[in-house]
Amino acid sequence: MAELINRRERKKLHSKKVITQAALKLFGQQGFSDTSIADIMNEADLGIGTFYNYFQSKEDILKNLLGEMIAEIYQAYESFPKDEKSSTEFLSEVFLLTARILDKNRFVLPLFVSAAQKSAMIKEEQPAETESKMGFKRIFEAIIRRGQDLGEFRKDIPAEVITEIFHSVFQAAAFSRLELDFLTNVEYKLKIILDGIELK
Amino acid sequence: MAELINRRERKKLHSKKVITQAALKLFGQQGFSDTSIADIMNEADLGIGTFYNYFQSKEDILKNLLGEMIAEIYQAYESFPKDEKSSTEFLSEVFLLTARILDKNRFVLPLFVSAAQKSAMIKEEQPAETESKMGFKRIFEAIIRRGQDLGEFRKDIPAEVITEIFHSVFQAAAFSRLELDFLTNVEYKLKIILDGIELK
Amino acid sequence: MAELINRRERKKLHSKKVITQAALKLFGQQGFSDTSIADIMNEADLGIGTFYNYFQSKEDILKNLLGEMIAEIYQAYESFPKDEKSSTEFLSEVFLLTARILDKNRFVLPLFVSAAQKSAMIKEEQPAETESKMGFKRIFEAIIRRGQDLGEFRKDIPAEVITEIFHSVFQAAAFSRLELDFLTNVEYKLKIILDGIELK
Amino acid sequence: MAELINRRERKKLHSKKVITQAALKLFGQQGFSDTSIADIMNEADLGIGTFYNYFQSKEDILKNLLGEMIAEIYQAYESFPKDEKSSTEFLSEVFLLTARILDKNRFVLPLFVSAAQKSAMIKEEQPAETESKMGFKRIFEAIIRRGQDLGEFRKDIPAEVITEIFHSVFQAAAFSRLELDFLTNVEYKLKIILDGIELK
């Protein structure tokens, strides 16, 4: 009986994964809004109705995925040996770790950006994904604030603003048309910003 | 006869302007994708079919508008007394002028961003608006390159990358959730980046 | 120019009529809820989208039609030489007039009934059609109240209740399985009720 | 072995009851057509597929329930001491008993009505529930016919028509918007009709 449940459960998880991957593949190929749920389920080789057993909407897929990514980053952040490092080193490492995770799922970043835009332009209640997006920023903001407190970073510019510029670097790199790795792109900009905020 | 043509021409221009303004008003109020062509023409108090005398599609409106903004910036850029100023001063002034123009039409920036995203993700032929968007960058890139040549800016980072970070500052500020003016936001970041790229 | 508008206007009215008639035909054949908008527009030989140029929803068709019927009844009611007749005569005539009008559009009555049911069971805001439905009742109630005031009808039963029983006669007759004319059916019941409410 | 069968039988009956009650609860709360089978089985805390072990369709639930109600009324009807009472008394008592039973399950009446409508409008085979609905009427018709035979009720109006008007009273009261008890409403109308059909 327990096995039965397990088997079903496994099958369910499998279906969810299949759908997610089909969705991401198509999002990457044809863009988010040009991918219909029918497209996704066709790619996943499942019935249309099945989608709604797993997700509430297309956006829901992203919400799920973002949650997983945030969790991964946060976990890494927590396990850093914070106290032995300068804020600059700390920031660099978290920044590059984030970059690597984003790079791995690079084509999802644009999707979060559009989602964020939509929620920024329409004055509706803040959807849950924004909260988790904040998660990204909160990690960086904490590090920057620490750097300011320790006298490593300039204080004449609010920590949130500095955070925002880091954040925008990821976005810009995702859409960059330059002939550059995502990672290389992002490293250059990290250098500029660090030089721009370090005291001394 | 010439007058007649002129009158027609003026009337035509007027309709185009009316449509553009109706569109922008609604885009700002309800978002781009939630504004239908019928909405726009209703707001413009013109028939639906008339739209297609002036534009090919909704995106076309943006393309037009962007062209105008670029032209305005370029004009200002050209008329600057370049030779008397340092590249830093020059860059600052053009940057802030651009910021003011964008601020005036702030809600259109997000629209360009989505347009750019779309065209970045889909590997289709490059649409014309991207070319004009490049216009933005080309102006900045020229100034930065000049600064590098004159030894004012660091050379270990490619001019295009620096350009891109300036560009992303505008985007980020447009979507910022911080309690800050667009202009203030952008000035802070200008300071960081300038400090990050100036030699000495 | 005025002619152009007229022509268009006429065409529009024609389309609306075509849709209404297609709808009523199908409602009568297969029932209201089993008739889809696609069915209607197929029967009307028009595109699906065209439906929404004329109606907001399927219910809207009924709302329209009911409005017209109410108007017809009300008009007749107003033109009666009220003062020369007893309330019994008055009531009889209006009742039978209403019956004839309903009989003419007999198969729509069931639809109003379902509509009324739906709105009675769901606690939502009262839709507009209910208001017009009230119109039916208000005419009868006025006559009954007059009869009570003039001492012709019993007063131990509230006028609204008497009104309601008249109303229900129409409904019941519409669904009757008896081998009887709608009109005959309804006349029998009129007799019973009149005998049941007349004093003396 | 017999016990085992009994146990199974009891369990089966229990499930059927649980489903019926869950269904009626939801029908009352959210209406018949807005209640899905999934809703019902969720409320019943049973698997979706289980529904089909007991019922063929949603309508089937009503069919069953109606059968039970009819049986209850019929039982009461049979046990009346017919011979000692006038037809008026007899009719009143059965009428009020029926009213009480309906009142107890008031929200199901509308459902029977829609079912009846549907079957009245569509010329398909008569579904079973209509037959049982006839049951209602047959009881009343018998009493009325008896009254006519004994010279208590008027004969110029067919018994079926009188029956029908009684029937419609229940329907109307179920949907009434008046500020009146179902029972009070129904009693008023009983009075009118009795006065309308009694000789002398």
Place this chain on the structure above:
DNA sequence: TATGAATGAGCGTTCATTCAT
């Protein structure tokens, strides 16, 4: 040039029903 009624592919979503377990 201006019009707006007509269009229909396409959307997201629902849900009764099936069937392997």
Place this chain on the structure above:
DNA sequence: AATGAATGAACGCTCATTCAT
């Protein structure tokens, strides 16, 4: 007998686009 994931036809509805006037 009980399950619930899978199903897909069908729904109401939107909207960019066309074209006869």
